[in-house]
Amino acid sequence: MSSQSIRRRVLRRAAAPAAAVALALGLTAALATTPAAASGSYTGRAYVYGEGSLAGDWSDEGVVNVATHRSSNVTCLWQTILWADGYLPRSDIDGIFGDQTHAATVRWQRNHGLTADGSVGKATFAKAQQNIVLQDTSDGYQYGMYDGNSLFAVRRPINAGNWMFAAPSGVFISAAYNWKTC
Template sequence: MTDNATAPAFGISLRRKTAVLAVAAGLFTGLALSGTPASATPSQGVITGTDIPWDDWGDEGPISATSYATSNVTAMWQQILWADGLLAWSDIDCQFGPTTTAATKKWQTKYGVAGGADGVVGQNTLNRAALHLSGAAGTNNRIVYNGRYDGRKINMTRHDDGRWGMWISSDVRPLWYNDATFNVCP
């Protein structure tokens, strides 16, 4: 079979398949290597990042029942759990309690988080979640978390200065570690 022959299963030439795979590999490598990961810490007070948004979350956290348990960052994580069908909307309350911990463990198991299902939202968990972000950074641009349940999505933004924000209903707030300011927070 020549490299221009048609592969019966797909109806496209092997040369075209090879070209598509090469382009895809180049794009993946470019995304994986482009820019330096953000160097943020919870001590900055808010989720922050630089360069491409998809690498911002890998150095954030941990978020758990004992770390930043009542915060806008917890509300963000609860929305992710909701978008992936593991938490009810009524459970989004900015408090990392037993329901959020149990849903986090289910999420970590379901999506094969390295390090196992410990109920703590650390770098490995946030890196897995970041795989489902789309959009572009910038004050007027939205970044979307594309949930894997019933087409659910979460609208977020990363301002030009690197600070992340998120909407709950029409309420947009920064993703604070030490403050719970959304209208769903007690």
């Protein structure tokens, strides 16, 4: 067998796995770098993000509603806020922005002096963040509690980074716009 045919055979055998790896890396990179701005975030990030002090971090966040980021961890974060404030039962925290979440959001916005459109944008996020009270700074994170009728924990890296929140399971998950794990 000639060295040229051996090279072709090796290349053919490597081509499919290499293409699969390239595709997987490309998709992973696309998911990781897809700016949330393209789908409603003002920060251009795929997560609820902050830096410096905790105050005001959520005032530049994107939109979450029945049409935008409908099924996401950010929706789960918002539902957890609605639950903590008594607007949604804990059993409705599923990360899907449906009719119940929309109706609860309208009530929440109305009761907090906001435009009651059922869409969670920067003004609604900023108003909700006012209920976060810093509790501790350790392990490289700032920990806080959302202080509503019920409490739940949030955290963010001390200097800058992606917000996480305690899901109903008690596990911290990232407040991501583009996927749902809650």
